[in-house]
Amino acid sequence: MPIFDFQCNSCGHTFEKLVMRSDAPAPACKACNAEDVTKQVSAPGFRLSGGGWYETDFKTGQKKNLSGDSGGSSTGG
Numbered sequence: 393m394p395i396f397d398f399q400c401n402s403c404g405h406t407f408e409k410l411v412m413r414s415d416a417p418a419p420a421c422k423a424c425n426a427e428d429v430t431k432q433v434s435a436p437g438f439r440l441s442g443g444g445w446y447e448t449d450f451k452t453g454q455k456k457n458l459s460g461d462s463g464g465s466s467t468g469g
Contacts, residue, residue: 394410394411394414395408395409395410395411396408396409396410396411396431396432396434397431397432397434398418398419398421398429398430398431398432399429399430399432400421400423400424400426400428400429401426401428401429401430402421402424402426402428403421403423403424403426405421405422405423405424406432407421407422407423418430418431
């Protein structure tokens with residue numbers, strides 16, 4: 393579910409809020425309870441990390457692990 397950043401136009405307070413629909417009305421400010429808030433443009437609220445499910449799961453043939461085929465090792469010993 394998307395988490396949006398909002399900024400209050402009355403007091404300047406910024407806050408995050410889980411909003412079920414992107415066209416839903418903006419929530420009231422958590423600091424001053426004003427309804428004059430603006431949705432902010434921000435980075436997405438997720439991060440890809442781990443062993444590489446996004447790199448290897450849907451590859452076929454000889455293209456199984458492209459980062460491992462580069463010839464170098466990223467872990468020094």
